[in-house]
Amino acid sequence: KHNFLRTSGPSHMGNFDLFDDQYWEAAYHNYAIFARIAKETGMKGINFDLEDYGNRAIWKYRPACGQSWPQAYDLARQRGRRFMEVIGAEFPDIHIFVFFWLDLIRGAEEDNPQLFANLEGFTSGLLVGFINGIYDALPPGAKIIDGMEASGYGAKNIDSLYRLRARREINFRRLVAPENQKKLREQTSLAVATYLDSYINEKPPYCFREAMQEENMTALEFFRRNFRLGVEFSDEYV
Secondary structure, eight states: OEEEEEEEOSSSSSSSOOOOHHHHHHHHHHHHHHHHHHHHOOOOOEEEEEEOOTTTTTTOOOGGSSOOHHHHOOOOOOHHHHHHHHHHOTTOOOOOSSSSSSSGGGTOOOTTTTTTGGGGGGGTTTHHHHHHHHHHOOOEEETEEEOOHHHHHHOSHHHHHHHHHHHHHIIIHHHHGGGGGGHHHEEEEOOOOOGGGGTTOOOSOOOHHHHHHHHHHHHHHHHHHHHHHHHHHSSSOO
16 A cells, blocks of 8 residues: 655664764765655655664764763754754655664663663663654654564564553653653554564574464464454554
């Protein structure tokens, strides 16, 4: 029904730099073009893959950067705000489909009441600033579609999906600035991820063999049941 232009965040080419103005001007320029292409070709929007494929902790705050944590966080938020501004100028009603979103904040404990305050030490702490900047500039007609990839990949029954929903309601709300809470509620939708490998893998981390045996279901039956539940729990896309 809808097409999305596939793009990948600056994660695995070895050149990501939060403090490099020239680098970011190039990124803004490129994403303005992507948004224009998506609009002119009748796409619903872009897919923006934020995963750090190089495992280099690109959004981790490092004191060696020469900036304090608040300064680095504010800059990340400025980057996100400008990123969304240039995209929105080209395509105000754009849908940005992200496989990962706030669930990329590694190290965040679900029962930690001071989640936001402790971001300085999290592997992806600065990403929260970038995402809040995106929300700062998100136009009224635009939408974020969140795949919650890791949680979706491991969803093996209805309880897993209730936990996935609870993470969004509890943790994500703590990570978004008060002025952006309305956009989190009204302009962010859930698209539960499904990983076919989980149904055939013989070893963890994504392996449903034990769960299939416990429920006495074949891989096809288990997949059919879980995919149906994923559709039911999703807002619009899966």
